[in-house]
Amino acid sequence: AGLADGLTRGIEGFGERVSGALFEPVIRLGVTGLARAGKTVFITSLVANLLDRGRMGGLAAAGEGRILGAYLQPQPDVTLPRFDYETHLAALTGPEPRWPESTRSVSELRLSLRVRPAGMLAGMAGPRNVHLDIVDYPGEWLLDLALLDKDYAAWSREALARAGGRAEGASWCKALAGVDPAAAFDEGQAQRLAAGFTAYLRAAREAGHADCTPGRFLLPGDLEGAPVVTFAPLPEAEGAGRGSLRAEMARRFEAYKRAVVRPFFRAHFARIDRQVVLVDLLDALHRGPLAVEETRRAMADILGTFRPGRNAFLTRLLQGRRVERLLFAATKADHLHHAQHPRLAAIMEAMLREARDRAQYAGADVRGMAIAALRATVEETRRHGGAEVELVRGRVPGGGQAAFHAGELPADPAAILSPARAGAEAWPEGAFGSMRFAPARLGLRAGEGPPHIRLDRAAQFLFGDRL
Numbered sequence: 001a002g003l004a005d006g007l008t009r010g011i012e013g014f015g016e017r018v019s020g021a022l023f024e025p026v027i028r029l030g031v032t033g034l035a036r037a038g039k040t041v042f043i044t045s046l047v048a049n050l051l052d053r054g055r056m057g058g059l060a061a062a063g064e065g066r067i068l069g070a071y072l073q074p075q076p077d078v079t080l081p082r083f084d085y086e087t088h089l090a091a092l093t094g095p096e097p098r099w100p101e102s103t104r105s106v107s108e109l110r111l112s113l114r115v116r117p118a119g120m121l122a123g124m125a126g127p128r129n130v131h132l133d134i135v136d137y138p139g140e141w142l143l144d145l146a147l148l149d150k151d152y153a154a155w156s157r158e159a160l161a162r163a164g165g166r167a168e169g170a171s172w173c174k175a176l177a178g179v180d181p182a183a184a185f186d187e188g189q190a191q192r193l194a195a196g197f198t199a200y201l202r203a204a205r206e207a208g209h210a211d212c213t214p215g216r217f218l219l220p221g222d223l224e225g226a227p228v229v230t231f232a233p234l235p236e237a238e239g240a241g242r243g244s245l246r247a248e249m250a251r252r253f254e255a256y257k258r259a260v261v262r263p264f265f266r267a268h269f270a271r272i273d274r275q276v277v278l279v280d281l282l283d284a285l286h287r288g289p290l291a292v293e294e295t296r297r298a299m300a301d302i303l304g305t306f307r308p309g310r311n312a313f314l315t316r317l318l319q320g321r322r323v324e325r326l327l328f329a330a331t332k333a334d335h336l337h338h339a340q341h342p343r344l345a346a347i348m349e350a351m352l353r354e355a356r357d358r359a360q361y362a363g364a365d366v367r368g369m370a371i372a373a374l375r376a377t378v379e380e381t382r383r384h385g386g387a388e389v390e391l392v393r394g395r396v397p398g399g400g401q402a403a404f405h406a407g408e409l410p411a412d413p414a415a416i417l418s419p420a421r422a423g424a425e426a427w428p429e430g431a432f433g434s435m436r437f438a439p440a441r442l443g444l445r446a447g448e449g450p451p452h453i454r455l456d457r458a459a460q461f462l463f464g465d466r467l
């Protein structure tokens with residue numbers, strides 16, 4: 001075991017992580033995004049399309065016929081929930097297809113590929129196994145990294161200012177006015193304050209605000225009701241010493257950082273090799289300039305988490321390791337006719353360039369794309385008042401079909417991203433439409449996964465080079 005361990009460590013040092021004693025490469029692929037961005041659908045469709053690769057021509061190893069087999073295997077992390085692939089796929093592909101349950105917590109799935117090497121090695125080496133460990137986690141938890149740099153007083157100041165500036169925060173701020181932070185601690189009051197604060201964060205999230213930290217207030221996982229998520233920001237107060245409401249809130253905030261945020265980064269984040277961040281850009285465009293602005297900020301914050309040296313705790317933790325490739329993917333592109341896909345991708349790339357500037361992120365390993373993990377629509381052209389309109393048509397949740405035109409995305413992203421737009425409530429030329437289609441009934445052919453848009457390209461960028 002000593003020798004094997006030494007070898008494992010030696011090989012890890014060269015950036016190739018290996019599995020057990022067999023020296024099989026392992027790629028840890030992180031999948032994240034804010035709630036409802038499409039993580040669950042993405043993983044389910046990706047796995048189904050890797051098991052049956054008929055639609056994966058853009059993944060070079062699949063296109064070249066070098067993937068000889070793919071199978072699900074027991075994951076290495078035995079204490080982590082398994083991503084419930086079978087249930088999610090059954091929901092999507094049943095006789096009455098529905099969208100699966102969304103991500104609430106961390107989960108993992110191991111897919112192993114049997115791959116024939118490419119190029120020069122092809123004749124010499126036999127096929128080898130490559131393990132893809134897919135780790136699904138809420139993007140909300142990633143944004144918690146910023147909390148590590150703050151103490152309770154600084155966090156409270158910022159959180160209260162943010163709440164004060166948002167319509168959804170009004171009633172919470174009003175409730176706070178009657179609270180004396182220096183009063184003796186009372187559990188009932190702490191719970192009421194935390195509940196009010198959580199309700200405000202929920203409402204802010206619903207309204208499209210991206211930064212709604214602490215992340216576990218929205219997605220507590222198994223911490224629901226625990227003291228470590230039962231706190232709220234409070235203003236500074238004279239005489240708020242030991243035993244006061246404020247002192248206990250501060251203690252819980254510190255516990256949240258220590259017992260929730262740090263362990264998450266240690267156990268999951270620090271081990272990721274490749275990362276995809278899903279962004280529901282169409283939804284933000286539909287909501288208007290404020291939502292787009294929030295999305296820009298969230299993208300910069302998320303990108304910042306991956307920047308080496310961003311945070312002393314992370315630097316110590318990562319010891320020079322870093323995520324090698326990072327994809328920001330605008331999801332649900334099937335809501336648009338394909339004529340508009342390049343425009344969606346251009347907006348995504350422009351936002352990403354800007355996020356890189358904001359986050360001072362250097363490195364050539366970041367890309368933006370427009371994809372649909374699961375295509376729920378077909379395209380259609382109709383004549384309307386003498387002009388041709390390009391539509392997408394799909395099933396609607398109540399039953400039946402609907403055709404839909406989201407509006408024209410501008411050819412120049414600057415039309416959307418110009419600073420002049422940032423403060424406005426709505427787009428001058430009216431909203432981009434929004435539509436919720438149900439998944440299509442799939443008559444899946446043998447050897448083919450569910451239909452998608454550019455999922456194979458996304459896979460190629462994320463891990464194609466390792467196959």
Ligand code: GDP
Nearest residue numbers: 035036037038039040041099102103372373374
């Ligand atoms: P999560 O919270 O990030 O896990 O998000 P989900 O994967 O549960 O997706 C949230 C919702 O977005 C789904 O219920 C669908 O309504 C929609 N959605 C996700 N991916 C797609 C897609 O590729 N195409 C379409 N049309 N809708 C999608």
